[in-house]
Amino acid sequence: xxxxxxxxxxxxxxxxxxxxxxxxxxxxxxxxxxxxxxxxxxxxxxxxxxxxxxxxxxxxxxxxxxxxxxxxxxxxxxxxxxxxxxxxxxxxxxxxxxxxxxxxxxxxxxxxxxxxxxxxxxxxxxxxxxxxxxxxxxxxxxxxxxxxxxxx
Numbered sequence: 001x002x003x004x005x006x007x008x009x010x011x012x013x014x015x016x017x018x019x020x021x022x023x024x025x026x027x028x029x030x031x032x033x034x035x036x037x038x039x040x041x042x043x044x045x046x047x048x049x050x051x052x053x054x055x056x057x058x059x060x061x062x063x064x065x066x067x068x069x070x071x072x073x074x075x076x077x078x079x080x081x082x083x084x085x086x087x088x089x090x091x092x093x094x095x096x097x098x099x100x101x102x103x104x105x106x107x108x109x110x111x112x113x114x115x116x117x118x119x120x121x122x123x124x125x126x127x128x129x130x131x132x133x134x135x136x137x138x139x140x141x142x143x144x145x146x147x148x149x150x151x152x
Contacts, residue, residue, distance in 0.1 A: 002112075002113070002129050002132075003110065003111070003112045004110070004111050004113070004129060004132045004133050004136060005108065005109070005110045005111075006108075006109045006133060006136035006137050006139075006140050007106065007107065007108045007109070007140075008106075008107050008137075008140040008141065008143075008144055009101060009103065009104065009105070009106050009107075010104050010105045010106075010107060010143070010144045010147050010148060011103050011104040011147075011148050012104045012105060012147035012148055013104065013105065014078050014098045014099070014100045014104070014105040015075070015078075016147055017098055017104075017105045017107060017143065017147045018073075018075060018078050018098045020143050020146050020147055021080070021096060021098070021107070021143055022073045022080065024037050024039075024048075024050055024071070025037045025038065025039045025050065027139070027142075030142050030145075030146060031138065031139060031142045032055075033054055033055045033056075033057070033135055033138060034052070034053075034054050034055075034139075035053040035054060035055055035064065036051075036052070036053040037050050037051070037052050037053075038050060038051040040068070046072055046073040046074055046075065046080075047070070047071070047072055047073075048070075048071045048073070049068065049069070049070050049071070049085070050068070050069055050071065051066075051067075051068045052065075052066065052067050052068070052069065052087075053065070053066050054066075054135070056131060056135075057131070065087075065088045065089070066087055066088055067084045067086065067087025067088055067089055067092060068084065068085050068086045068087055069082050069083060069084050069085060069087075069092070070082065070083055070085055078097070078098035078099070078100075079095065079096060079097050079098065080095060080096040081093070081094070081095045081096075082094060082095070082096075088115070089113055089114060089115055089116065090114040090115060090116030091112070091113065091114050092111070092112075092113045092114075093111075093112055093113075094109065094110045094111035094112055094113075095109075095110050096108070096109050096110075105147075107140055107143070109136050109139070109140060111132060111136060113132060115128065
């Protein structure tokens, strides 16, 4: 399908923003489209495996998308990579980058995905791309609100 990039500036310390983003199992607490994130495994080196259930809303259709992903969170470089190992996507992977700015942190989230729909037309492709972009934008806005609101 495509690559979707979402970016946001957050008036908070990069380490704090990174910590909030890396606690993905808490996303359902403050992100309405993320229904469930279950921590399957976490190691001290930054690796984790999580199981996700998210809601995809297209017009009046609400569809759950499920997947399991491996994540690698690197607090030294303030970056992360993730990749689906099982689930509804044909492929789903991407990365996070947290860059220090004069006012706090610039966050860039990149997702490369394919739902594996063979007969998808350009209109549906654009709709799915917009849905993915909106979901990523909402995710970053929710992290921004937590980081700037002194919530952990």
